[in-house]
Amino acid sequence: MATKKGMEVSIAAAEAVKQANVDVIAAYPITPQTHIVEHLAELVNNGELDAEFIPVESEHSAMSVCTGSSAAGARSFTCTSSQGLALMSEIVYITAPLRLPVVMLLANRTLSGPLSIWNDHSDVMSIRDCGWIQVFVENGQEVYDHVFIAYRVAEDRNCLLPFIVNLDGFILTHVIEPIEFLDQEIVDRYLPPYQPLYSLHPDHPVTIGAFSTPALYTETKKAQDEALKQAMPYLLKGWQEFGDLTGRYYHPIERYKTEGAKIILVTQGSLGETASIAIDDLREKGEPAGLVKIRLWRPFPVREFREAVKGAELVVVMDRAISYGASAGPLAMEIRAALYAEEDRPRVVNWIAGIAGRDVAPEDFVQMLQQGKERPGEGYEIYGVRE
């Protein structure tokens, strides 16, 4: 039977990577991802995990190694944060069109400057258009579970896309939580060995990563876009089958008390748990408030989102990144675009909050909802900024 243990989320994440039986790990330590990589190095060094741990000289090399090892048919893992992601971004954009199922845990941390190690979502938003499947998780259990789900979906012969799991730096990485561990036998049943469609092998020479001319480039990009859009059924299948084995079911859009809700709050990542306390408070006071949490960020689940906010008059979106000079934060922009064609669409108010580790408490969410009633359905405000 599955066992529950209290453990730092980073360590549990590394244990999941071990149970997923990866072949290659290439990563460079960076706060707040460090404990994940350190623990993996220990597992490999102690002989508990039979994998190549490649201590690269930078994140650019980490992603290059993973792309190469995945092309050779190895189950490949990397993990980074913030500046590390920025440094590897050149290669991140290449992995997806090559359809290589690398999995990355991204311990979200703000991008400098000023220099900061604290949590927000500006790092992942900087590579929003990289073509990877991108998912947000809310707690340690979801981190642990999504390592297996990520490989299962990414390596599906019909999917074959790299997969980013976003977990909030410190808020999740450095917290000890009770986590239910899966028996290895369950993991092995859920996650069969990776069988690549194409791989680099001297007996069957192929070229991976060739040059494309203007005569063909548009077609390559169309094929990439379709691959990501068509990943949805494999994501749903991966989540469903994981739920059937463990009892923990995940969805592209998670709803909390949205039944009959006229005001809906939208969050991404770990602050969804805090927000649910605010929703409980408001519901107790008779306010028809609900919460929608965006688990799947790419491909964006437009239909599921529209369904989740149906009947709402006001949607209050909290972004954790600023798109400087834009019409809104990245999440609110997406949501306004997704609802624009709807005849009966709610007003979408946008707050940017929780920047670089600034605390967002349940009462802040209540404030965002209450003040949101008076705010227009365009532009955005930075919540709690001192004037």
Place this chain on the structure above:
Amino acid sequence: MAKQEHEISWKELNVGYVIDEPGNAATYRTGDWRSQRPVYNKDRCIRCGTCYVFCPDMAIKIIQDGYIEHDLYYCKGCGICAQECPTAAIAMKDEEE
């Protein structure tokens, strides 16, 4: 190659654009890039093979008796052969001429 690049639909591309037919770059007509073409004067040629050695695209073939021939399917018209020829047996002419 069955189809030219400009005839291929996105649905026909291999997953990840993998090229599973080794050496298919040979079908790529780099001669299309040319704005000048080499003109060979066999009478001046001393059959030294310098042009053959210097051609970056292997677009010069040694034919009978050590004389040469340009392969205009691949020749990009860079003019290195004309530059290196010790007897000026190769001249570059504009394609329009």
